[in-house]
Amino acid sequence: MNHTAALVSLATSIPPYQFHQKQILQAAHDLLADRYPQFETLSSLFANTGIRHRYGVKPIEWYLERRGWPERTQAFLEGAESLFVDVARKAIARADLSAGDIDTVVTVCSTGIATPTLEARVAGKLGLRSDVSRVPVFGLGCAGGVSGLSIASRLAQARPGTNVLLVALELCTLAVRHDELTKANIVAASLFGDGAAAIILRAGDGGATRIEATGEKLWPDTLDIMGWSVDPEGFGVIFQRTIPDFVAEHFGPAVIEMLSRMKLSAGDIDRFICHPGGTKVIAALERALSLDQGTLDHEREVIADYGNMSAPTVLFVLERAIVRGLPARSLLTALGPGFTASCVALRHAA
Template structure:
């Protein structure tokens, strides 16, 4: 089976305290958003302490166009992707020319040629690399990207697959959008970049974290639950307050069905590598699954220290497991995203 050789994440230079972001949001919204005083406590309810931003906080108060913000996305995404990839290559002990495939996951900026082409050109990677740019999966993109990276490595046991996820959510903030969704989004979302190397089974490395199976599910008639509304001014965030309810209704059955297909049950999962969509989402997971103990501790820690970085966040959680330790046994990666959809990857995790 394919295995994960390394994971790297980026700590961006602008780490913003949640209370500082809260006061700026109040100033930005107060004049045109009558509900600001009633909803401002949402910043405290997130349990986020600090957030990762690609720009200083003052950037987000200055008038700018969608073209300018997307230009920043292109510049910053390339700079930090290259740094994450270089760290990942070093950790995996490979040469950059060994990479056979590259997947680039993002939902917060636009690029044609796609960002993977910019990365290959800048880093002078093998020009014959198989490219797979993936756009539009939102928070589910990290787990979906991991599943696709492993599918490529399973098809070619000699493969060295590079997965890169970049989400610069802060650059999508519309300063003249005084909707509730935009206000709540300003309390949650942040920026992150992660890279991962997945190798095929022919490589002789110590295969501590190996791929077992994956599952994708699209829920009919739920298109409005999460996504973007594309405007002249940019990306307008859309998400429903019913997401935790949706999780409570579906996630336990979906996980049970997936694990049953692999001859497993929920009690076999020792490491829960979940996307932290927010406090209410994690509480919904805890209620739905009923697992004893703080099984989402590492997930909560990433949310507390980084905020919701969309697709990238679950890879920060994975990096935390790989660098801080995990229990021998199975690991389950899971995230939900636009569609409405769920993505799962089953891992076998061994310390020796």
């Protein structure tokens, strides 16, 4: 019996409001140009992201008004609960299961605060059992899709035959700020969107795609690269260093190190499936992994269609890779606050 966790199903979901990149640039210009002299220089960021459109839980007019914690939190709870139910139902249906068959729920989210946590708030609506195990995970940011999959796979492996539901959900748009006139805030406004992905895992029986191994790397003295600041108005984005430069310099050796611990080498990987932080990050990933320019095509397509949704984004990329046919071995990778790299090796039997 194979006790490694298998992917039983995968689903993605987006909120109802679509924003075109030019529409967001115009809104940002109207809000910030008069107050922030550097805006015109930085506005080229919107055209250089490779993003065509993104999605949000609120209509664009909502974001044009200044919002504090209470309004942001209310919008988060409403939007996240709706998206959670939608994506979870899709994944459960694709696995030919009912919600009552789910034994463990892992919820990955870093863009809002909810206590009770999201899976508890939607348990009745979904039909989860009263004895379902709940594992909420906060603070992984963009690494959350891969790190969450790693956590969920170990939970499935620990109890063969049980069904583990992973939901990675982020509402990045709710952190938009009018008061912080910084380059980091303009970068965030040019990149981030909302979305959710769900995966069901089970160990102990057949499955074409299995979690072969997982790995993480935490760099020392890198807390300032990416994260949230917290103040009375809400979350504020932290981008203190040039992430593409860090990726180009440090990510390749980190992947080799993690693969070595998995008893694998870069030559064993047929396909890299990466979290696409933005077009510059994708290009840096290709350099770091010694890939031909343009290799990370699914990543570019996802960033164009949805923007950077933080944690779930890499699972949108995985969905495309599955549809088009996985090779024998893939490596999912993501980078996030910490500063952390996370990897999951997938073994696929055709």
